[in-house]
Amino acid sequence: MRVHHINTGTMCPIGQRFVNGTGSMFRRARMVCHCLLVETHDGLALVDTGIGLDDIANPPRLGRKWGAADDASARSGRNGRAAGQGARLFA
Numbered sequence: 001m002r003v004h005h006i007n008t009g010t011m012c013p014i015g016q017r018f019v020n021g022t023g024s025m026f027r028r029a030r031m032v033c034h035c036l037l038v039e040t041h042d043g044l045a046l047v048d049t050g051i052g053l054d055d056i057a058n059p060p061r062l063g064r065k066w067g068a069a070d071d072a073s074a075r076s077g078r079n080g081r082a083a084g085q086g087a088r089l090f091a
Helices: 016-020 053-057 081-089
Strands: 002-011 031-040 043-047
Touching: none
Parallel strands: none
Antiparallel strands: 002 031, 031 043
């Protein structure tokens, strides 16, 4: 069995000092979302226990202190970001 780490997005909640340990309490922190892609004898398994598609489609569900990152890594949604990274691993 092999396990691959995949970065699937970035969150930017207010409270940089609380989240990242340094910086201002009023600036946005950066938190990376991760998934695991597990290779088994029976096939591949994607393990993701993070934010769901409904949260991406409707950000207020997460609360008003959460914001999207200003880079492309924040846009995971239905575009198959994790699946695309997995496909590149096995190309």
